[in-house]
């Protein structure tokens with residue numbers, strides 16, 4: 201909806217009214233069309249101002265409308281009519297002007313922005329391009345290089361940057377609407393021909409062809425298979441090379457292809473999934489909107505290895521006072537130096553002062569006594585962690601929240617070491633912890649809603665996407681990784697190479713294939729866990745590595761590499777070889793290929809030809825099957841939680857929406873059928889056995905992902 205008021209006698213003020221972000225819904229578009237006609241027909245009105253209610257100009261098209269039948273007046277003719285108007289139209293931009301919101305502003309003759317406003321064309325992040333003239337008007341207004349940057353990245357720019365680009369005409373610290381109204385009065389009688397951006401020539405640098413080629417190459421390299429960034433470059437190229445009307449036609453064609461693509465649907469699903477994870481719930485019924493967090497002023501981190509350092513930096517950068525504890529003097533000094541360096545580099549990038557004074561270092565656990573929340577980040581060893589939790593419980597205030605950065609150990613066992621187990625939760629960060637966006641907040645059976653709410657809020661404050669998950673081995677992310685890694689090893693046993701498996705996964709869109717990723721993380725990490733679990737040992741009778749553990753197929757390949765000191769990048773050898781320890785350039789290793797041949801011969805395994813389809817289906821469907829088990833067990837509340845974890849924590853390609861959304865797009869019956877096929881071929885691999893929830897969803901007619909929760913509820917109630 202939109203409201204019309206006459207201000208100062210001669211200015212027609214149109215206010216967009218569609219909370220929370222004044223998106224351009226059908227009703228809003230209808231309102232703009234009607235009220236523009238009214239303003240143009242009233243003789244007393246000499247100029248028009250368009251603004252948004254509640255200090256927000258416009259968040260763009262209403263994304264919720266994309267899924268259904270579009271109705272109401274279309275955006276493009278509406279914006280053309282504004283540009284063609286006989287009276288000056290001024291956009292008063294407060295808060296945000298994004299996507300269709302900025303395109304609307306570009307159709308106006310002038311743009312006045314508040315100094316705190318942000319503008320941008322983020323359509324690419326939704327699998328689209330600025331399809332309401334944005335791809336044609338923006339390069340005409342600010343030039344091709346700047347427009348390519350904004351449109352292909354979707355980044356938001358500040359009002360100051362927008363002014364520098366010439367994207368807005370003026371910025372103000374005062375009431376933007378008042379300033380825009382005065383401005384509109386001043387320009388009421390001025391000619392408008394020079395203010396219609398669609399009539400501008402598109403000024404191009406002399407080497408524009410080279411520029412487009414370079415940008416296209418960069419975009420293809422980084423897009424990981426996403427099609428929207430490429431279409432964005434093509435649309436801007438049309439602006440640079442074609443007259444406006446033909447450019448608009450090209451924009452329309454490209455947009456039509458994107459709009460109906462699976463990628464746009466996946467990215468739009470993911471937009472809402474990111475927001476849905478904030479509305480967490482626990483099986484007890486506790487929820488985000490009924491559980492209040494307690495403020496945290498002072499936080500503490502115990503253990504300053506790689507993870508502890510990253511967590512300390514993330515907290516200090518967000519303005520928290522942090523006590524950082526490392527018991528060994530040498531490690532403490534080293535950590536202090538590294539943390540200061542990280543803070544200084546981060547501050548330089550953001551143009552702010554480094555938050556060095558936010559951190560107090562100590563060697564004694566006593567120094568965390570008055571912290572409101574402590575995050576333990578010591579080595580991944582249950583006995584050690586238990587000891588730390590006992591000590592923390594003894595020294596901390598009774599109200600202190602005690603959190604563990606474990607990547608998969610039992611939170612309940614840690615909670616049992618403390619006086620107040622209800623204040624214990626897991627806070628599973630991902631390395632590097634000051635960079636990676638994901639945080640799994642893990643509640644155990646004793647964790648209180650207060651503790652979950654507080655950890656979730658802390659995560660938000662330090663800029664993380666936090667997902668509340670239940671307590672089980674590996675939580676959500678690492679639990680699903682297990683069958684994925686396992687299948688990758690089985691594929692090597694059966695004839696594949698690490699290079700081939702990685703190539704297939706990277707073509708699918710992962711930033712790194714499973715073996716490159718393992719080399720980067722360090723093969724010894726999983727090896728230590730398997731040793732602690734009693735898995736990575738040779739058969740006591742034969743001394744040979746056994747391919748069967750606890751009645752299930754087991755691949756000792758990773759263990760055998762570790763026994764050779766091949767820990768990945770850090771030792772210069774792993775699934776690949778590297779020029780030197782620490783190098784990141786992976787090269788195929790002939791030694792590894794011979795090793796695989798010998799291994800197969802020793803175990804009488806006959807290598808067969810493994811194709812793309814088998815790699816993808818076995819790695820991904822086994823992981824997805826585990827995802828369904830996680831939903832069935834109530835460890836994740838809904839498929840969105842899993843998808844957000846996988847995109848932010850495990851480089852799952854965002855344009856595929858996440859593993860559970862991917863399963864829905866492939867078709868649940870197909871996933872089920874292929875799992876049945878592979879399970880029949882490998883009956884000693886339980887992770888390939890289709891789980892009950894998947895069967896139930898298929899039996900229920902494979903409902904859309906938004907309806908899965910209803911089936912999940914039924915399945916859980918039957919268990």
Ligand SMILES: CCCCCC/C=C/CC(=O)SCCNC(=O)CCNC(=O)[C@H](O)C(C)(C)COP(=O)(O)OP(=O)(O)OC[C@H]1O[C@@H](n2cnc3c(N)ncnc32)[C@H](O)[C@@H]1OP(=O)(O)O
Nearest residue numbers: 220221223259260261262263264298299300322331332475
């Ligand atoms: C052939 C077809 C031709 C069509 C041509 C027209 C095409 C136009 C393209 C577009 O305009 S696409 C949309 C472009 N806009 C965006 O991408 C903006 C998306 N929104 C955001 O980035 C953020 O929400 C925000 C606006 C910066 C606000 O962030 P904040 O952190 O303050 O709040 P949120 O929690 O993110 O959002 C609050 C609430 O609002 C909902 N919402 C936000 N934007 C939209 C939108 N454009 N449409 C519908 N709903 C929107 C969001 O989902 C939240 O609600 P929820 O209930 O919590 O989910």
